[in-house]
Amino acid sequence: MKYCPxxxxxxxxxxxxxxxxxxxxNKDCGYVFWDNPTPVVAALVEHENKIILARNAAWPMGxxxxxTGFLEKKETPENGVLREVAEELGLTGTFAELIGVYSFExxxxxxxxxxxxxxxRILLGEELAEIKTVDKNRLKGWSFGTxxxxxxxxxxxxxx
Numbered sequence: 001m002k003y004c005p006x007x008x009x010x011x012x013x014x015x016x017x018x019x020x021x022x023x024x025x026n027k028d029c030g031y032v033f034w035d036n037p038t039p040v041v042a043a044l045v046e047h048e049n050k051i052i053l054a055r056n057a058a059w060p061m062g063x064x065x066x067x068t069g070f071l072e073k074k075e076t077p078e079n080g081v082l083r084e085v086a087e088e089l090g091l092t093g094t095f096a097e098l099i100g101v102y103s104f105e106x107x108x109x110x111x112x113x114x115x116x117x118x119x120x121r122i123l124l125g126e127e128l129a130e131i132k133t134v135d136k137n138r139l140k141g142w143s144f145g146t147x148x149x150x151x152x153x154x155x156x157x158x159x160x
Contacts, residue, residue, distance in 0.1 A: 006031045035108065039071040041081040042113040042146045044099065044153055047091060047122070050133040054088065057129040064132060066146045068111070077112045085116055089131070090123030099153050104145045113149030 004011055004024040011022040016032055024031040044066045045052040053064035069084035071077060082093040095117035102111040124131065141151025 043067040043116040088125040091118035091120045
């Protein structure tokens with residue numbers, strides 16, 4: 001971003017609230033680009049007693065993750081995650097339980113992750129290239145982004 005969306009004057013970095021932020025140089029304007037994280041919903045989808053992992057069409061071969069999408073205006077996270085499951089997999093979510101909320105600083109996102117039980121016939125949406133299913137007892141998380149939610153969910157499944 002180079003120009004102020006309010007007055008079209010140049011933006012310049014300066015410290016605001018102990019961080020460098022883009023600010024309008026017009027003293028009468030005062031616009032600050034806060035660059036707040038974007039809310040994302042993530043679904044660890046359970047279908048026919050297996051977990052579905054998907055490869056986005058833009059990703060390299062062999063890279064899979066849970067179903068994700070941006071939370072839309074006037075949408076609750078619970079409704080958003082069920083919408084994403086329907087859009088991306090063609091499935092109807094019958095249950096959504098919060099796993100947790102995770103910061104994903106590399107993408108400037110806040111991930112709101114759910115375990116979603118779903119039913120129906122899988123029909124891939126246009127964003128997905130392919131899916132794979134994983135037995136629940138063989139699922140493993142990874143060390144960033146949605147992988148943290150997968151790890152937390154897997155750990156909760158362990159017998160106590």
